[in-house]
Amino acid sequence: MESKHSDDVIGRARVQDTPELEAYYKELETLGAGALWTVANDIEPWEPRTSSVPMLWKYDDLRELVLKSSDLVTPEKAGRRVVYLVNDKRKDVSAAVGWLYTGIQVTRPGESTSAHRHKASALRFIMEGEGGYTVVDGNKVTFEVNDFVITPNSAWHEHGVAENGKTCVWQDGLDIPLVNALEANDYAVYDGKQPLIAPTNFLPLSYAGAGLLPSGHNWDKPYSPLFKYAWKDVYPALLETAKVTEDSPFDGVLMHYSNPLTGGHVMQTMGASMQLLRAGFKGKPHKHTGSFVYQCAKGSGYSIIGGHRFDWAARDIFCVPSWTTHEHHNASESEDACLFSFNDLPVIEKLGLYQESIND
Template sequence: MNVEQERQSYYEDLRPLNLAPLWSVLKRLVPAEPVPAAQPWCWNWEDVYPQLLRAGSLISAEEAERRVLVLENPGLPGKSQVTDTLYAGIQLILPREVAPAHRHTQSALRFVLHGTGAYTAVDGEKTRMSRGDFIITPFWTWHDHGHEGTEPVVWLDGLDVPLVNFLRAGFRESHEEKAQSSTRLIGEAAARFGSGMLPLNCDRSSVTSPVFSYPYARSREALHLLARAEAPDPHLGICLKYVNPLNGDWAMPTLGTALRYFPRGFSTRPYRATESLVLVCVEGRAQVTIGQGPTFSVGPNDIAAIPGWCAWTVQAEEDTVFFSYSDRPVHEKLGLLREQRD
C-alpha cells in the first residue's frame, strides 16, 4: 500500500469518529482573501414592478402576511439572500390593506420606492411613508403596515436575516390583533430625539436609533448642500451615514445605512471593502461596474448587489443619488473591516 492509499484509509477510519484532518480543508477555511458566494447583480425596476402588481392580483397582504418578492442573488439560489450576509425584498401594499402586526429578532429597514398613502406603525407610533424615506423597524418591536391612500405603495425591505440565522438567534411572534393600537402621537419620536435636542433624562443605551423615520426631503437637502460646499471623495462621492442621535453610531446595530451623491460626469476610483453592500438608485442614472465586470446601467429604483471584497466604481451620467445599506457595523465592531482604495 502506497502513502496515498494509507492516507485515504486513515481518513476513512476518522469519519465514524466524527474527526477530520484540518490540513485537507485549511485553505478553504482560512482563505488568502474573502471569496463570496454572492455574485454582482442588478434588479431593474421595470422588470420588478409589473411582477409586484401581478402578485397584488393573486394574493392579499393579509394572506401573505408580507407580500414581498425576494431579491435572490444568482450565486445563492433558493437562500433568500441578496448577498452572503444580507436580505432584500420588495414589498407591495394596496389601498385599504393591512399587513398584520408581528415582531422578530431580525432588524429591518424600509426604503420607500413608489407611491404615497401608506404607513408603518412601530411600537404604537405611525409614520407616513413617502418616496425616499428611510424607516427603521428595530429588532423585537411590534410593527404593521397599512394603506390609507389610493395608489400602490412599494418599498425595499432590508434585513440582517442571514446573519441572525447563521447565529441561530431568530425568534418571531404574531400580534394578537391584526394591527396594533396607536399609543403615541405621529412624529413623537422625531420630536423627542430628531430635532437636535434630547430629553435631559433619556436612556442612551439603545443600540438602535429611537428616530425610526428619516424623511428623504431632509436628508437630500443636507446631501446637496454639502455637495456645493466640498469636493466629492474620489472613491465614495458625497456620502452621509444615518446615525443614532443617542451616541453618533450607525442608526442600526447590524445594518449600516447611508445616502450617497455623485455629480453628473463624476467617476469614482475603484473601492472595495469586506462589507457586503446594496445600492438603491433614488435619482439620476449611472454606470456601476462591480469587480472585473459586469457594468450595470442603473436608474431610479434599480437595485445593485455588491458582494464583499468586490471592487466597484460609479460613473454618473446625471446627478445621481443612491441609498445604501451594508453589514459594515458588524465588521467594524468585530475588527474585521478592511478597505482598499485604488
Template structure:
C-alpha cells in the same frame, strides 16, 4: 481537496493510508484540517455572492402581480425577494443581507409581528402607506428611510386610494440565522394600537438639540423615520462644503442621533450623491452593500463588470469586490441609497479596505 505548493499552506497528497485515516476520523465526528484548510482560509474573501442588478422596470410588474396572486394575510408579508444567484441557500441578496420588494395596496394592512432580525425600508413609490413600530405610527413618503429594529412590534398598511405602495425591505435574516439567533412572534392583537404619531421624528430629528429627559437604553436609534426632504437637504448642504470621498462622492450615513453612529447594531444605511458627470475611483472593502437608485442614471463597474442603472434599480456589491460609480448625467446629480452590514463588520473587527492601485484608480473598462 485544494492543494497549494506554498509554505504555510496545506499540500498533502491523497494516499490510500490517508484515505483510510480520514474514514476513521469521520467515525468520531472528526476530520483532518489540511483537507479543507486552503478552502476555509482563503488568501482573501471569496464570497459566493456575485454582483447583480435588479431592474425595477422588470420587477415592478411581477411585484404588482403578487398582489393579485396572494393576500397579505396568507403570505405573511407580500414580498418579492431579490435573490443573489450565489446565495439561494440562505435567501440572501448579498452576503448575509436579505432584501425584497414589498407591495401594499390601498386599504390593505399587514398583521403585527416582531423578530430578532432587524429591518429597514426605502420607500420606492406610492403615498398613503404607514408603518407602526412599537406603537409609533409613521407616514411613509417616497424615498423615505425607515427602520424597524430587532425586537420591535411592527405592522404596515396603506390608507391612500391611488395605486400601490412599494418599498424595498432590507433585513439581516441570513446573519441572524447564521448565528442561530432568530426568534419570531406574532402580536396578540393582530394589529397594534398606534399610541403616537410622528413622535420620534419630532423628538430627535432636530439632531442638534435633544430632550434632556431622554433615558433611551436600547442598542438602536430612537429616531425611526428619516424623511427624504431633510436627508437630501443634508446631502446638498454637505456637497457645498466638502469634496466628499474619491470612492463615493458626497456620502453620509443615517445615524442614531444619540450616538452619532449607525442606526442599528447589524445594518447601516447611507445616502450618497454623484455630482453631474462624476466618476468615482474604485476601491474594495469587506462588508456587503445593497444599492437603490434614488435619483438619476449612470453605471457602476463592480468586479470588472459594468452595470447600467436608472432610478429605482437595485444592485449589490459583494464583500471585497472592486467597485466604482459613474453619474451619466452632465447636469443632474444622481443619488444612491444603500444599506450594508458594516456595523457588524466593524463590531467584529473584520473591516479591511483598499484603493484600486492602477490605472488612475479605475478598473479596466469592460468590453
C-alpha cells in the same frame, strides 16, 4: 504528481497523499475528526472570498409583477405581499447578497397588516405612493418617497396605507439570512393591531432637530430613536454638505444614516447610507469587506462591479458583494445622482473584520 491537499508555499499545508495517510484519514473520519492539513488551505484563503455575484434588478422589469401580486394574493393570506430579489448564488438562503435579504412590497390604499416581530431587523426605502405608514412598538410613522424607515429587531411592527392614499411600494431590507445562519431567528404574531403610545411621528420629530435632543426621555434601546429619515430633510442636507466637502474618490458625497445618541449605525446588524454623485462624477475602483444592496433614489448612472457594468436609473436595485471591486459613475453631466444603500457593516465592524483595498 501533486496532491490535491497541498499548496506549494511555506506556511501552508503541503502534504502529499500516501496510502498510509489515506488510511489515517479514514480512521479519523469514523471518529468525527479529520486532518486539518487536508482542508486548511481551503478554509484559510489568502484573501476574503465571496459566494455572491453582482446583480442588478431593473425596476422596469419588476414593477408590473410586483403590482400584480396585489391581484393574486391578499396581505392576510401572504403575510406580506413581497417580491424578493435573490442572488443567483445565494438561493439556498434567500439572500440578495451575502446574508442580506431584500424585497419589494406593495400595499394598496386602505390595506393594513396585523403586527408581528422577529429577531431579524428590517428597514424600508420608499419607492412609490402616498399615505403609507408603519407602526413600530406603538409609534406610528408616516412616510413618503425616498424616506428611510427602520424596524429594529424584536420590535412589533405593522404597515399600511391610508384610505385616501395611493398604492405604496417600498423596498424591504432584512438580515433574515444572517440571523438564520447565526441560529437565532424567531417570530411572533401580535393579536390584532398595536395601540399607539404617542402622537404620529413623535420620535422622528423629537429627535430630528438640528443637534437637539429632547430632555426627559430615557431611550435605552440599542438602535436609533429617529425611526424615519425623511428625504425632504436628507436631500437638502446632502446638498449643503456637498457645498463644503471634497468628494470621496470612490463614493462622492457619502453620508451615513446615524443614531443621534451614539453617532453609530441605525441598528445593531444593518447600516444604511445615502450618497450623492455630482453631475459627471467618475468613481475610482476599490473593494472592501461587507455586503451592500443599493437603490438608485435619483438620477442615473452605472457601476462596474467585479468587472461587469450595470446601468441603473431611479428605483433600480443592485448589489455589491464582499471584497468585490466596484466603482460608481454618474451618467449625467448636468444632474446629480443619489444612491441609497444598506449593508452589514455593523456586523463586519463590531467583529473586527473590516478591511479595504484600492488595489484591484
